Amino acid sequence: MFQDELIIKNKKLHSFALGTAPFTSAPYFGHRARLYQLDFEKNPENIYKIIKYAYDCGIRAIQAIPEKSMINALKIVKEENLDMSIYGTIRKDNYNKDINVFADLNADLMFLDEWITDKSTSDFIIGVLDIINSNNTLSGLITSMPKETTKKLINSPMKELFDVYMLPINKLGYLMDYPLFIPSARDELKENLIKLNKTVMASQTLAAGILQPVEALEFIKSLNYIDMLTIGLTKESEVDETLNILFNL
Numbered sequence: 001m002f003q004d005e006l007i008i009k010n011k012k013l014h015s016f017a018l019g020t021a022p023f024t025s026a027p028y029f030g031h032r033a034r035l036y037q038l039d040f041e042k043n044p045e046n047i048y049k050i051i052k053y054a055y056d057c058g059i060r061a062i063q064a065i066p067e068k069s070m071i072n073a074l075k076i077v078k079e080e081n082l083d084m085s086i087y088g089t090i091r092k093d094n095y096n097k098d099i100n101v102f103a104d105l106n107a108d109l110m111f112l113d114e115w116i117t118d119k120s121t122s123d124f125i126i127g128v129l130d131i132i133n134s135n136n137t138l139s140g141l142i143t144s145m146p147k148e149t150t151k152k153l154i155n156s157p158m159k160e161l162f163d164v165y166m167l168p169i170n171k172l173g174y175l176m177d178y179p180l181f182i183p184s185a186r187d188e189l190k191e192n193l194i195k196l197n198k199t200v201m202a203s204q205t206l207a208a209g210i211l212q213p214v215e216a217l218e219f220i221k222s223l224n225y226i227d228m229l230t231i232g233l234t235k236e237s238e239v240d241e242t243l244n245i246l247f248n249l
Contacts, residue, residue, distance in 0.1 A: 001227045002246055008163050008199060011108060011138055014061035015089055016246065018054050019203065023047050024067040039074050040069060040234075049072035052082065056244055061085040063111075063166075063203075063230040066098050074105055085109075088231075089142065092116045097201035103135050110137055111166055114144040114229050122158060129161040140164035140201070145177040147185075150192040164228065165196065168204035169220040170211060173203045186223070193225050201228035213245050221249050 002016040023040045040047050047069060051062060062077075064070055064085055077084050087109040088102035095116070102110055110132045116125055125141075132139040139162045143149040146167040153159055168174075169189075173181030178189075193200055204225075206216045220226055233239050 015232040017061035017063040020064050022232040022234045024065045044069045044072035048076045056240050063087040065089045066230040111140040111142045114142045117141040117143050118145050138163045142166040147177045155197045165198040166201040170203045170207040172207050174207035199227045202226045212228045217245050
């Protein structure tokens with residue numbers, strides 16, 4: 001499961017990517033965000049160590065948020081010639097700079113973050129997608145509102161301009177815009193994703209660490225519309241545990 005490669009527009013993507021939200025101390029990690037900040041914010045070498053371990057274990061892609069320490073870690077990845085595909089996140093307030101940074105890193109895929117996807121006008125989103133697509137790079141959208149945004153995209157002119165759709169999805173409905181991710185909600189999301197007809201990448205599968213990996217990944221396996229997966233891992237033991245589960249599902 002998630003060990004394969006995908007081909008989109010004659011470009012190869014790896015279906016599993018190391019996530020980087022913990023490396024950027026995302027606030028939804030609660031008290032652990034402070035610990036991540038101490039470990040990683042000013043220590044790109046610590047980020048690189050995890051990336052290198054993941055690479056040695058067979059992970060060949062990283063979904064990267066372009067904070068300074070993260071970009072410095074990716075530069076080490078390039079200097080060390082690790083064949084690691086980069087899926088970059090483009091932020092609303094820095095989109096031109098972020099696109100240039102990931103272009104310099106030869107990113108295979110660039111996602112517009114949720115602040116663009118969920119909160120911006122269609123014209124703005126189309127304009128940024130056009131810039132990415134003009135770089136001969138695959139493009140994607142990230143949403144934090146899979147219920148509402150997916151419905152809006154189905155009949156939107158944006159639909160034909162991006163390739164991969166990343167959304168939070170977990171058994172609890174945590175960080176999703178479904179109050180309860182009950183079977184009827186799951187069916188509704190599945191139906192809308194089928195209509196959207198895009199490669200789907202799942203994030204937040206562990207619900208920011210609330211769910212245990214076995215429970216979380218077994219749930220993801222039960223959803224036959226998920227093509228790609230990203231999980232943030234901050235320790236060698238977490239890499240080992242996650243890959244052991246993925247290899248045996």
